Amino acid sequence: MTGDFAPFTADDYRARMRHAARAAAGAGFAGLLVAPGPDLVWLTGYAPPAATERLTLLVLVPGADPVLVVPKLEAGDAEKAAGGPALTLRDWTDGTSPYAVTAPLLDARGRYAVSDDAWALHLLGLQRELPESAYVSFSDGLPMLRAVKDDAELARLAAAGAAADAAYEEIRNARFAGRKESDVAADLAALLRRFGHSQVDFTVVGSGPNGANPHHEAGERVIREGDMVVLDFGGLVHGYGSDTTRTVHVGEPTAEEREIHDVVRAAQEAGFRAVRPGAACQEVDRAARRVIADAGYGEYFIHRTGHGIGTTTHEPPYMIEGEEQPLVPGMCFSVEPGIYLPGRFGVRIEDIVTVTGSGGRRLNDTAREMAIVS
Amino acid sequence: MTGDFAPFTADDYRARMRHAARAAAGAGFAGLLVAPGPDLVWLTGYAPPAATERLTLLVLVPGADPVLVVPKLEAGDAEKAAGGPALTLRDWTDGTSPYAVTAPLLDARGRYAVSDDAWALHLLGLQRELPESAYVSFSDGLPMLRAVKDDAELARLAAAGAAADAAYEEIRNARFAGRKESDVAADLAALLRRFGHSQVDFTVVGSGPNGANPHHEAGERVIREGDMVVLDFGGLVHGYGSDTTRTVHVGEPTAEEREIHDVVRAAQEAGFRAVRPGAACQEVDRAARRVIADAGYGEYFIHRTGHGIGTTTHEPPYMIEGEEQPLVPGMCFSVEPGIYLPGRFGVRIEDIVTVTGSGGRRLNDTAREMAIVS
Numbered sequence: 207m208t209g210d211f212a213p214f215t216a217d218d219y220r221a222r223m224r225h226a227a228r229a230a231a232g233a234g235f236a237g238l239l240v241a242p243g244p245d246l247v248w249l250t251g252y253a254p255p256a257a258t259e260r261l262t263l264l265v266l267v268p269g270a271d272p273v274l275v276v277p278k279l280e281a282g283d284a285e286k287a288a289g290g291p292a293l294t295l296r297d298w299t300d301g302t303s304p305y306a307v308t309a310p311l312l313d314a315r316g317r318y319a320v321s322d323d324a325w326a327l328h329l330l331g332l333q334r335e336l337p338e339s340a341y342v343s344f345s346d347g348l349p350m351l352r353a354v355k356d357d358a359e360l361a362r363l364a365a366a367g368a369a370a371d372a373a374y375e376e377i378r379n380a381r382f383a384g385r386k387e388s389d390v391a392a393d394l395a396a397l398l399r400r401f402g403h404s405q406v407d408f409t410v411v412g413s414g415p416n417g418a419n420p421h422h423e424a425g426e427r428v429i430r431e432g433d434m435v436v437l438d439f440g441g442l443v444h445g446y447g448s449d450t451t452r453t454v455h456v457g458e459p460t461a462e463e464r465e466i467h468d469v470v471r472a473a474q475e476a477g478f479r480a481v482r483p484g485a486a487c488q489e490v491d492r493a494a495r496r497v498i499a500d501a502g503y504g505e506y507f508i509h510r511t512g513h514g515i516g517t518t519t520h521e522p523p524y525m526i527e528g529e530e531q532p533l534v535p536g537m538c539f540s541v542e543p544g545i546y547l548p549g550r551f552g553v554r555i556e557d558i559v560t561v562t563g564s565g566g567r568r569l570n571d572t573a574r575e576m577a578i579v580s
Numbered sequence: 581m582t583g584d585f586a587p588f589t590a591d592d593y594r595a596r597m598r599h600a601a602r603a604a605a606g607a608g609f610a611g612l613l614v615a616p617g618p619d620l621v622w623l624t625g626y627a628p629p630a631a632t633e634r635l636t637l638l639v640l641v642p643g644a645d646p647v648l649v650v651p652k653l654e655a656g657d658a659e660k661a662a663g664g665p666a667l668t669l670r671d672w673t674d675g676t677s678p679y680a681v682t683a684p685l686l687d688a689r690g691r692y693a694v695s696d697d698a699w700a701l702h703l704l705g706l707q708r709e710l711p712e713s714a715y716v717s718f719s720d721g722l723p724m725l726r727a728v729k730d731d732a733e734l735a736r737l738a739a740a741g742a743a744a745d746a747a748y749e750e751i752r753n754a755r756f757a758g759r760k761e762s763d764v765a766a767d768l769a770a771l772l773r774r775f776g777h778s779q780v781d782f783t784v785v786g787s788g789p790n791g792a793n794p795h796h797e798a799g800e801r802v803i804r805e806g807d808m809v810v811l812d813f814g815g816l817v818h819g820y821g822s823d824t825t826r827t828v829h830v831g832e833p834t835a836e837e838r839e840i841h842d843v844v845r846a847a848q849e850a851g852f853r854a855v856r857p858g859a860a861c862q863e864v865d866r867a868a869r870r871v872i873a874d875a876g877y878g879e880y881f882i883h884r885t886g887h888g889i890g891t892t893t894h895e896p897p898y899m900i901e902g903e904e905q906p907l908v909p910g911m912c913f914s915v916e917p918g919i920y921l922p923g924r925f926g927v928r929i930e931d932i933v934t935v936t937g938s939g940g941r942r943l944n945d946t947a948r949e950m951a952i953v954s
Binding site: 241255258259278279280282283299300301320321322323324325326327328329330331341342343344345346419420421423508509510520526527528 | 615629632633652653654656657673674675694695696697698699700701702703704705715716717718719720793794795797882883884894900901902
């Protein structure tokens, strides 16, 4: 279902690291400091067993070979990573200072961009070792580093979207009434895996009043005839994320429920239509929000319209008021407006959308009309 | 098997937060900044769905009410946490600056201790908002904050140790020869759950040469007659960690294998015997290391002797050369020396030990002699 993809090679990672070093130089940084997590996976294919108090840090300096500072115990694992051949390892041993090992790789007065999720422990260690150096988070200094996907990445994101869509087509036919949210969530997780997900990150089943809390996951509530049910689910396929939402109804909806679902669907369509190269991210948010506000539900749309997706399911660019970043072909993000009536129900509709040369292309394409489930 | 434990209450968390604020004042800090993760769970019982780019931060200032800065979307979850009633929530909305919300809670020239695993993004956000403020990691500024366990915590750690021991007693009787490491690891995980673990964190099965890599987890290698096999496993029971290692042998060992196992066992015993109130952590490391060095294997013991354990399975205090922290009754940590012969095999023996009024008490107590498995 999700197709075959050749694994990324050391050359692929070499190219990404060159691209990143160039981007760093272009943004006026002396280099990039990359912590374990999605940034490091994207640049090197390497994921240590866990991010810990033991420093692992990729030092990318324009014009120099990439160096991975790594605990001696984990050097063997790092060497074996797909990007390992593109890295020079600099290991350090328990009881010595990893910051003293890192400092000679840096310009003592340099300004570096550092992974958002680097540990404060490690950032403070570097700040102490090199008090004249300066640091800016990737989010602030180089937010779009991973935002523009190349063809190989887009193919994986499309496969992830198709796998999530296949899971939705199946779950529509499942029994809802009389079952717990957590049971439907377990079905969804199994379907995501069956259709090719190697990892399931979330399976939100928000029935009735639980749907009005956009961060509700899935609980013990028993779904009833007459419930609106928000289904928001995703995970990883070949290392890239899926994330889609459909809101279904158990049995016949009321006129009000239909109206609200229609408003959200129109808002989602408007957000999607605002996607085109050069448009600012906030325009996507405004387009979706305007439809909901005009219908009189503005105060019930309480989150941003979307977030980027790639090797993680939440990353820049964010579709939010104030984000003036222009859209660039290859960017991928969610468009997911919603209306949440506290204590009653919620409706959200979400697709992943990628920017093309002339507009947007959806990577989720199941029917957005309200499905009636049993 | 693991007994019943009343959940910690808002009063328990209130007491922990008071204790922490007092410790902060004692160490000269204006307060503590606590990020999602084990510190926050320990102080409030609250774990957001995930640590993300959205700031969640507990601000603990001596003499003031604890304040939790939280994304508006997650405020409801935070309120429902066991420690929720002990917290004042200060929420912020997508599109506004969470650092601007946090800054008024802080002294603009204050010095704060911050969780090791706080995101660099958030630390940099605070440093930008309050350029005269200063930050020190918990590891450097207040490393022993969670290190001394009270009776309720010790009871949970003892239950976790007993559950891990029960898993070991069963796995000794399993078939090893002819099965993959990953199959034995799956058995171990199932046993840990059966005996009361709510979460399994690691199930290392290092057979033959794989045992010589202390960070090997479990792979596709088929275990053979004549293999030494390192079994290192643990997880959480009632929110507290287990972590124990035994090294078994498939069939009869050689004289050399016996000798090396005996050396590690003697080293582990020496490390355990060095545990007493007032001894420096490094004395535990030295005691274990000396036995191995005296036997001529010093260069093959390539890691520290131990790490603290509590709501996480790796935390201060560390049993390592250079750590002069005196042991205090109630501290809990591993004593786990090993010998690793590259390309051949490894041996490690590990117990969790707690400091008592007069010495140490093991929380793991299965036989440390080399078990012969089939």
